[in-house]
Amino acid sequence: MATNFCLFMPFYDAIWKTLNSQSWELHQNASSNAGNYRRNTADFVFLAHVVDVTSSIHAPFVIRSFASMPYTTRLFLLVLWPPAFIVMIMMWAWSKTFLISFYNLRGRLHETWSVPRFGFQYFLPFAKEGINKHIEEAILRANKLGVKVISLAALNKNEALNGGGTLFVERHPDLKVRVVHGNTLTAAVILNEIRGDVKEVFLTGATSKLGRAIALYLCQRRVRVLMLTSSTERFQKVQKEAPLECQSYLVQVTKYQAARDCKTWIVGKWITPGEQSWAPTGAHFHQFVVPPILSFRRDCTYGDLAAMRLPVDVQGLGNCEYMFSQYTMERGVVHACHAGGVVHLLEGWTHHEVGAINVDRIDLVWNAALKHGLEPVSNIVTGQNSP
Numbered sequence: 001m002a003t004n005f006c007l008f009m010p011f012y013d014a015i016w017k018t019l020n021s022q023s024w025e026l027h028q029n030a031s032s033n034a035g036n037y038r039r040n041t042a043d044f045v046f047l048a049h050v051v052d053v054t055s056s057i058h059a060p061f062v063i064r065s066f067a068s069m070p071y072t073t074r075l076f077l078l079v080l081w082p083p084a085f086i087v088m089i090m091m092w093a094w095s096k097t098f099l100i101s102f103y104n105l106r107g108r109l110h111e112t113w114s115v116p117r118f119g120f121q122y123f124l125p126f127a128k129e130g131i132n133k134h135i136e137e138a139i140l141r142a143n144k145l146g147v148k149v150i151s152l153a154a155l156n157k158n159e160a161l162n163g164g165g166t167l168f169v170e171r172h173p174d175l176k177v178r179v180v181h182g183n184t185l186t187a188a189v190i191l192n193e194i195r196g197d198v199k200e201v202f203l204t205g206a207t208s209k210l211g212r213a214i215a216l217y218l219c220q221r222r223v224r225v226l227m228l229t230s231s232t233e234r235f236q237k238v239q240k241e242a243p244l245e246c247q248s249y250l251v252q253v254t255k256y257q258a259a260r261d262c263k264t265w266i267v268g269k270w271i272t273p274g275e276q277s278w279a280p281t282g283a284h285f286h287q288f289v290v291p292p293i294l295s296f297r298r299d300c301t302y303g304d305l306a307a308m309r310l311p312v313d314v315q316g317l318g319n320c321e322y323m324f325s326q327y328t329m330e331r332g333v334v335h336a337c338h339a340g341g342v343v344h345l346l347e348g349w350t351h352h353e354v355g356a357i358n359v360d361r362i363d364l365v366w367n368a369a370l371k372h373g374l375e376p377v378s379n380i381v382t383g384q385n386s387p
Contacts, residue, residue: 049155185366
């Protein structure tokens with residue numbers, strides 16, 4: 001008999017003659033070598049943060065079976081909300097960065113760590129210094145452990161917080177670990193979702209890190225970009241970065257009405273249902289805004305946040321991506337900024353990817369991701385309500 005039927009109960013296997021003859025030898029070897037095994041050091045770390053109380057209940061160490069499936073709202077979770085809220089207060093006071101999950105890819109250990117802060121805390125002025133301290137300590141810890149790449153997730157790379165990671169690289173110029181925001185691949189995923197025959201797009205969040213890169217990339221391909229911004233100074237700063245012959249393709253607009261005839265919207269700043277109503281019938285909403293916008297228009301379609309599927313040879317995936325407020329993606333699918341850090345590791349790049357996105361590297365990073373077996377994931381949905 002090659003298998004024990006009663007796991008952890010060898011007594012019953014012994015009675016019914018179903019005991020694996022190698023069990024005792026295996027147990028003896030494992031016991032004699034206890035303490036001699038060394039935990040592998042991660043090569044890649046994805047540094048996330050908790051989003052809200054509800055999403056924290058989806059962590060794999062809370063209900064593992066629940067975390068292994070895409071997130072759905074369930075009434076029984078309301079019972080866990082009060083203790084989860086108390087845990088949030090305790091984390092704010094005492095917790096340090098902790099391990100969430102891990103997987104293996106081509107012989108390398110990839111881990112997800114979480115800063116013990118919730119999304120709303122990133123918008124509290126007095127919390128900024130403490131959050132940056134947690135992020136910095138995590139980077140230094142990764143550097144000491146020999147981690148090759150650490151990728152900053154979501155608000156951990158907020159420009160107003162730390163300049164997209166620039167603060168830490170400048171403060172510690174001798175870092176061996178590469179600090180990566182992964183937004184180059186995020187931009188690539190969004191841009192490759194846009195149909196090749198599109199000649200005009202409407203862009204909100206137009207002067208943000210991602211908005212700037214998307215605008216500059218599209219104008220160089222002779223796509224007219226309606227950039228929604230009230231700041232002429234910020235618009236002109238982006239426009240001057242474009243080649244002289246392409247600058248006319250960048251157009252500043254200050255109202256949503258300017259996009260009433262544009263069927264391709266790229267949303268980088270949250271918009272209300274009323275603002276969505278200016279889009280024409282048949283419009284498609286691409287987005288890189290957190291949280292995602294409401295799918296309000298039944299006569300329009302909506303794209304998901306930029307994501308990619310990990311290569312098929314990934315091993316040990318036990319839960320869905322622990323990031324953002326909606327874990328609706330299946331196992332094996334990660335947000336594009338996570339995938340960007342994975343590509344950075346697989347390619348063996350030695351530069352830090354912090355601060356502004358290098359537009360000239362967008363196609364390079366995209367092709368590298370495809371070469372290593374990562375696949376884009378794009379789910380188009382129709383709105384649920386009437387306009």
